[in-house]
Amino acid sequence: MKRFVSARCRIALLGFGTVGSAVARRLASSSDFHLTHILDRRAAVKRGLLTAPGVVWTTRIEDVLESDADVVVEAIGGLDPAAGWIRAALLAGKSVVTANKQVMARHGAVLRPLAARQGRQLRFEAAVGGAMPIVRAIADGLAGDRIVSVEAILNGTTNAVLSRMESRGWSMKEALADARTLGLAEADPSADLDGSDAAAKLAILCALAFGLRVDPTQVDVRSSAGVTARDLARARATGATIRQLARAAFDRSTSSLTARVGPVTVPAGSIFAATIGPRNAAIITGEHSGDTVICGTGAGGDATAVAILSDLAAIACDRAAVVPAPVLSSDFTIGTLSLAEAV
């Protein structure tokens, strides 16, 4: 679409892994954005992997914080040092785009008000659902409704494994080996299968949908690692299949939240059963809008890069977010958690 961007937005990228390198390639060929810095632990080795004249490669976060970059893209993952760096970037007056579900699940309640106070944007579409724009759908597209529940497949790896077991009659071990060959599963897929990855994403969606701060470790999680070919055959015999579902429902009359992740039997005709391979899907139910369904590519560097580039486009259109902000001198604390303590 034709956007009304005033000036080229200057971007510093943290992390040159699967997602970071996909973002860097897109930025290097973009005329709307100017990639100024890439920070990576192995900058010396990786700098040969990208043709982008003028980009400063560094291992020091200070080089980014003291630079004239307007936006910092965080694609290193994990809590530490990512959470502290995001906070430092906001304090330095930069907007931030992150793909980091752990940081947003744990520290979103502190970082989002900090960004607002700084007059900066903190965007995290890539933290949930890959290219599927579920963060916007909930926080923005359905902001005019009261959301009652969210039910979703949020882990592409587990979905690829379960749907492969279903279609081939394979054991989990066989399906996992296959997913690894296809680049759909890490060497250690335990955070995917045990549900903790989906729980972090669900916690983020609870903050957006219900305005609730949910500790991801308090989500009721059951592992999908024990699902067998026989379980799937039994489900099929009843006209169903099995998917790892993340489900959250908020009853405003009693202020009670239910948040669960685990293997669930879903009807064969349902949108979840139709979600095959490393895709994500969600049903968002609103008081006035009924069910809104969204499905998309849930994993992979290119798909995640789309979410990050989309966040960058939104920031580039927000003139208020790319002019110099005041730098807060003191630590910013909200509620019971100071991020300065937490990270």
Added chain:
Amino acid sequence: MKRFVSARCRIALLGFGTVGSAVARRLASSSDFHLTHILDRRAAVKRGLLTAPGVVWTTRIEDVLESDADVVVEAIGGLDPAAGWIRAALLAGKSVVTANKQVMARHGAVLRPLAARQGRQLRFEAAVGGAMPIVRAIADGLAGDRIVSVEAILNGTTNAVLSRMESRGWSMKEALADARTLGLAEADPSADLDGSDAAAKLAILCALAFGLRVDPTQVDVRSSAGVTARDLARARATGATIRQLARAAFDRSTSSLTARVGPVTVPAGSIFAATIGPRNAAIITGEHSGDTVICGTGAGGDATAVAILSDLAAIACDRAAVVPAPVLSSDFTIGTLSLAEAV
């Protein structure tokens, strides 16, 4: 979600029909928004229909333009006087939210740059897809990708009729009578069935997805009014059904756009076949993100009001869009079309 809205946004509403009255009820009970004016041709009669102390009812657009309203919500529909009033509201320094597909399809290419030049927002999620946030999904959520094609059910009435013919074996006449009873079809549903409603919506999506200005009358449209129970039975025999689909694909290498609306045979297992009743569905295909699917309630005052309220929430969060703007003194002309001539 907890939004960081600074002050209560003042809203003037144009039109108190199905959509307008649903919006007014939501606004009257909202603490984030302040409904200041309602303009309706029959203001004298309708003022008894809403309990909202302090709201000014009027029949004169000048009362709205000269007021201190920050945002004008246009829910009157049709080209005239809606297009001229939207333009006048932007020139008066107000942001605008509209549900008007005709105006956005015909004059979006003029009105959107005018809004940008005025430093105001012009939002139109409600013009396409009811509560299904497809405008955001394309213009914002997938802004970081290059969109290749959009394929969608965009007319809830026609979909309700065709899916009812399918499930009951009814003739179109019977299904239409049923849809009217359920409030899903107007007395004259010809713009729904003949495809011109979907063509206007598709033209809007082409502008967002491909940056192209498409005259809705140039979309290749075939009517669905002639679809018979026998056509549906024949489709079913081949494992398929029939839906009114709007399809646009843009080949950037040859700069060629294909844009079509008409009845299409779709496989029984597809997302379109699964779209039953007055719902909408879309598959947006991007170069990097693959297929993103979005489905939702495609019609009705409450669902459309969600889209409008969501647009209002987005404007309320944009501080730059609710401070006084300069009023342009001369007509604003772009390209070949001046809206001053056009309306």
